[in-house]
Amino acid sequence: MAAKNRSRKKHKHAAITLDPRYLDFAASYRSRPLAFIYDIIGMEPSFQQIEVINALTPIGARVSVASGHGTGKSHLTAALCLHFIITHPESLCMLTANSLDQVTNVVFSYIKRLWVKICQRQPWLEQYFIITAKSFYAKGYKGVWQIFGKTCSKGNEEGLAGQHRRDYMVVVDEASGVSDRAFEVLRGALTEDNNKMLLISQFTRPTGHFADSQLELAEQGLYTAITLNSEMSPFVNLKFIREKRIEYGGVNSPEYGIRVLGVCPDDASGFLISRSMVDKGFETVIEFVDEWGWVAVADVAGGEGRDSSVLKIGRVCGFGSERQVEVIKAIEAPADMDGVQFARFIHQETSGYTNITVGIDADGYGLTTAQECEKLGVNVTRIHWGRPPHANSVKQRFPKEKDYACVMVKEALNTGRLKLHKGETKQFEKKLQKQFVKIPYEFDELGRWRLFSKKQLRSEGIKSPDIFDATAFFWLVDYIPAGEQSDDQSGNALANAMALLGEEESSPADQALAAIENGGVVECLADDYPEVREAIQSACGDWIEDGLEEYAQIGLMEIERLDEFFKFYMRA
Template identity: 30%
Template sequence: MRSGFTPVLPLQLDPRYIYTAKRFAKDLTRFAVEVCGLKVTHQQRELFNHAQMIGSRVSVASGHGTGKTKSFGIIALWHLTMYHDSITNVVAPNIAQVRKQVFKEVALCLSSMRRGPYAWLAEHIELLVDSIHIKGSKETWHVLAKTAPKGAPENLAGSHAKHLLFLVDEASGVDDAHFGVMTGALTEENNRMILASQPTRNTGFFYRTHHDLSIFQGGAWYPLTFNSEESPLVTAEFIAEKKKQYSIEQYDIKVRGLFPDKNDGYLIGAKEVRASFGRDVLGARDWGWILPIDVGGGDYRDSSVMTVVKASGHGLYGDNALRIQIVDIPVLSNTIDPIKFTGQVHHKSLELADASTLVDYGGMGNIFYKQLQNMDTPNLEKVVWGNPCFKRENKECFINLRSQAIVSLCRAIKEGRFGIEQSVIDRYGERIVGELTRIPFDYDEKARYAVKSKKEMRGMGIPSPDIVDTFAFPFLEGINYIINDAGRANGDDIQVQMLKAAAVEAFSDLN
């Protein structure tokens, strides 16, 4: 990334520099086109027009693929080269984010510069892992990659310069305390600050720059929204794919650049849950048995639960998405003897032909699973849902498997793919409503669903959602089931059904 060539004269003394600075210092779009070779979109042009203003404060709420990161790379390079002794801080929740995204775009721009009429300017720039500087002025004329770790706002303190710029990427994930430090450093007339992020939450400083701190409410911040649907960089095929993949709320955030409007912080409401009561979601479809098991901690706080499920379809969205019918909850107890519970699960798995038995493999579940193994319980699968997702599209949407499963359950309820038989409702209906409507969540800085942990829920006074856990297990990626003889609707034998299911799963993994 280093050129190896050291210019004879410092940049500020190069006779070409004064002319170049006059040409581009107040015209960022021209710099992007003529120096970096960028074909500027209307969204990028709007950002550049506001960013180039003296003392600018700009905040961009953006969907996927709008060129936001490319724009940040160009702005960083523009500020570095066009303003003598300038300081630029590129800030993100983690340092790897800056290196892999904004600094990568700077490197690409430098490569373009070296192939054009401004190759001489590129030779004055040295790009390192965590910094970019003008040769001969490393301490006073540079771009620095900085992180904004939670609870350590002092990490961003100490920046002051006549020409100072803060570029904050994934700004929705940065704590407000960090913004207090950064805005406190903007003491000079030509100090700038530009924020960009997917709009993942409706609280915090980034949210406020689009609301009460915006110029339209008497504040200092100019808010921009980059809708992926309106970007020439985003294909219609991509938009169509994401409409299927994302929930309505996530699509608004990750594609349309809109802040979430759900204010209570919970995944689903009581009306939506009650709509699943008595609903038949299988009809004449093929189905198989799943036996999800949640093992209580043995401290009378968590319950042990065995749920009997009929499953049909595969995948989390689309025409053949997974459908779940809750048939029975034969065990729900916080006092049951673990040995007795093991025997009941084993017996039920044999009673339900070809049932897939899913056991939460954590805490007491480790021992429970091994006991079932020793009893030769068929089709036994571990649930380790604290792990990250495996599939790329799920990694993009969920911070871990638990979030993936629970959010997918709630989506199935909303889409009418989840039903609970009346006999279950008669016994546990109100508890089910209580558990499902008290699943708190956030979005992380990448707009991924982050369902609160059980420890966090206890801190909020919310009991363990033990029934909901068993409802969610079948929605975990990678969970399979075998079409039951009684559940075959079209005459295919079980082997054919399993091959079909495997083909669907394999295709999903490749994409």
């Protein structure tokens, strides 16, 4: 019996470097990541993934990968990290991105899956490495020999410094959105021969270090630039490609270029709408495909003479990217009309329309107008377009409802689904034309549309586009078909809208933001509070950027109140 126990123990070592199997294993696979991925992980990479693997194989490699959807980039990243850390004793592999959640939730989930496969094929390795939610390290070498994640968001760049090692690899995810300062710090640590860097991202903007790594620096031989095209990926089917061509507005749209082709199109930033699109909007004739309903939208002036209040009335049919809008009336209110007076004006102008729904920008100064309209019996939908969309399918393309609504205007003009109205004066028409062609946009690091905030517009010398904003509101308001009379039927219209948009029940975080914007009190369960707290903190930054400091103040007060409440709750 004692002999059997001794036999069992003889293969157990305090560290993997003391196991005689390890040195031969590491030497065999260290310079052959492709063989490691085939033999040890059991993964069969695509021809595109093999190109990346081969490019990262040489000592000190620098590789830049621009990728579309469905190319297996996160799966491949996890495999490359595991190869590097397992075959290089006392090595470091740092995963970084603007959002640490991007690293821990996405890449580490793949690392966990692949580690299970490795342990099935090479069971003896399992005793020597430990995996947690945010790291993978050699037993006895925590902090010394490991894969770990760090954020590289603005303001945290200096925290990336200090990582010097003979064998060190940096992987920058969503690299297009990472600041040049962060890259300076990251590259400053690559002082040894076998220090590697892998940049992976959608190609969302034509400037910055990632763009340079794909272009000028690649031409100089400092990076190997690779493009992973979704159309060529064996992991993507034709149905997906067809759907994205429709969803993104055709193969020539900037979104298709970024998210599918893996390229940075010429119009990845700039102005959303051209003059020819506006002219087309004036001439469009709408033939409704289904029963339509009346919708009025109101953008309320921000005070101090910065912009003006605008009311538009139109016929609306359909939902989301299929919505048709025919604007039949457009009025710019007198500059001296306050919020209460504007509410009475809205009531007067909309009272003759059957089943009309009135959407009002209820942030800031618009809240007074919305409340007064409700007192007058107007069927009001409060618009909070600084809020994230409810539907996950929409969130994947647009960070805020504002971004969604503005891009819907662009697509509707392009496809003849929006009829514009020139207003009652020549001055209004000129103002409309000027505003529509001065709507700047860009794509964020996740390849999502992002329209400039009011603060950014002011820095560019662009006044608040009240006429354009009011037009975009048509995509944020549900309607009741004009022929319907009952509340049940209006409820059906809302149900149809939610079904087509893929709406889901509001999350606790969404409910908290709605409470703040509507003057309510935030309520949530203890289990939901971390998510709610994070959402409020994030929203406070957006509110400040959009000039809605009062919401940010309320949000911070609610965080302070709930922090105290849940501390007491936990003690109790």
